[in-house]
Amino acid sequence: MSKDGKWPWVFVLPTFLGVLVFYLWPLVKTLYDSFTETGPFGGATWVGIANYSQLVGDSQVYRAVVNTVVYTAIVLLGIPIAVLFASLLNRPGLKGAMVYRTLFFLPYVAMPTAISLVWRIIYNGEYGVLNQALGVFGIDGPSWITEPWFALIAVALLGLWMSIGFNLIVLSAGLKGIPGELYEAASLDGAGRSQQFRSITVPLLTPSIFFLSVITTIAGFQLFDQLFALLGPTNPVMPKTQSLVFLFYDAAFVGNERGYAAAVAVLILAVVGLLTLFQFRLQRRWVSYD
């Protein structure tokens, strides 16, 4: 560092300033706010750990944690599904691979809110196309977005569907990195397609899979927009399906309790941080970087 002088710092400065202003300062401010009682327009008074004791005693928080975990777990299922699709799409000689890739990736580039509004119409219990389709088979479909568990699963299935595209791109890149000779050698040794998949494809994809599971978990804990747009803020099911971020939104912008909202934000940060740390610890056992 000493021999490079000050220039590296000058080049890093613009980015660093951005991180400082938009990432680190809000982090510190949120942490501070979580120890205050803050009104809708600011004006903070220090209240110590009162917000955190309220957090511990709030049954809605536990419900929100469970909902968020269930949602994240379902969306994580998108990774194995995407592994399967990615290896099918990357089979040599597949016709129209680009078309499939584009189709799978489309949901990822569309606006989540717009997609949610379309799915809101599809899921509609009285007039929705999903229940009309089920009706053809004589099934009387439920009211998808107003029954507690169905609503949560409806949101999670949407999240899963939307995640496939991104997963697919990352995994396709991972697949491209696997040398073709390995497959040739394997087939010379008499390994069939499924054994090649288990012994070569999956192990060599583990770094990508690990990356996706970390990213998906973080995104899962930030569940808000699909929930808000698909179910709607005045949906009577909301108290039973709300996520941690929804709880934050509710406290900050409906209940006008900014301090408590900040405490919820800190809780989310802590949970996500711990889960990520845990995943990094665990990766030594199953991720191969050879």
Place this chain on the structure above:
Amino acid sequence: MRIPSVLAGLTLAALALAGCGGNSGGAGDAKVPDDPAKVKGDLTYAIWDVNQQPAMQQIVKAFNQKYPDVKVSISLATFDQYFTKLKTQGSSNNLPDVFWMNGPNFQLFASNKQLATLDGLIGAKQVDPANYPKALDDLYTLDGKQYGVPKDYDTIALWYNKKLFADAKVAAPTADWTWNDYKAAAVKLKAALGSKGIWASGDNLGNQSDFYPAMLSNGGYVIKDGKSGYGDPKSIEALQFWSDMVKGGYTPTAAQNAETKSQDRFFDGKAAMMWNGNWVVSAALKSPYKNDFSVVPLPKAPNGGRKTVIHGIANVMSAKTKNPEAAAAFLAFLGGKDAALIQAKAGAANPAYTGTQTDFVNSAPQYNLKTYIEAAEQYSEPYPVSKDTGVWNQLETDDLIAAFGGTKPMSEVGPQVATKMDEALGKEK
């Protein structure tokens, strides 16, 4: 590559959730413009209704004929996000110069010193509160000071679909109907049309449109002297009326309304009646069945009482506008007769300025809209609010509306809501 993205993801959570700081200063008195030529500057005008945007643009145009050097840009946000956005802007001292305000949010903004009083404008006779219904002036007055210039007003009446009534061979509603007639008609309508997926009473069980008017008609109340009225026996009877309508399958449940907006049902010809405000007129005119609708006064409570709430939007000015003269000039113009007539002729909203409503009534002659004006003059009560109305409005949504049609009687639910609401009212500062 990998670790920085994870860190970025982590901090992203914090970024999205970061609170905002900033303290509010003192509310400046609105200043009065003198010579129009001297008033200059840029203003932002925030509104939430896309249906009314063209009328607002016409008003800005008319304003610019008098004040050519003031540039007004209209900023539109959907209602769901409007107040969230304003609160965020307020905490960083970036409120728009002039903006729409509603009753439930007014006291929150005024008591937190976000709004300028009308002292200057009223003192100089450039805004005269006598031009607007008193209930609206009162709605936008806090601690003896008025902050809002009433823009429009709405009351509640009974909408019905003439064709569906004829199909079901049920006599059309009249001004003499009571709740019993309403329910009896619903029973017949359901029997005749229910199998076609048509609702008898497609009401949305909203506070303003459905249960506030019912509670007041029956002699109950929503809030009085800082106490909740949900435990009052008269209020409970009114709530039970709606709960029974849901239980009988005449009115959709809160869950069904969450999936399909009740007014969409009505305007799609899937419901025969609904209690609703005059803000739905422009939506009614866009319906393919627009000529099938008409309006009569709300049915009376069994005791003969009939009440509706009156609510209206007001135009307000930010306490911290950088251009108080231009903002005051614009606010005064918005409150004037010319602006009221532009709104009325466009059918955008029923203007608050006394004597200008005829043009609104005539903008849709087939709907008998004078019902709304008569309701305002003869049997309206102010929209119930407190300092932090949004908090107990949320209780109404979560605890009360969700319980309509459920197994618990309203004599049990009402007092529970009242207890929680009193608790919330006690926390207000």
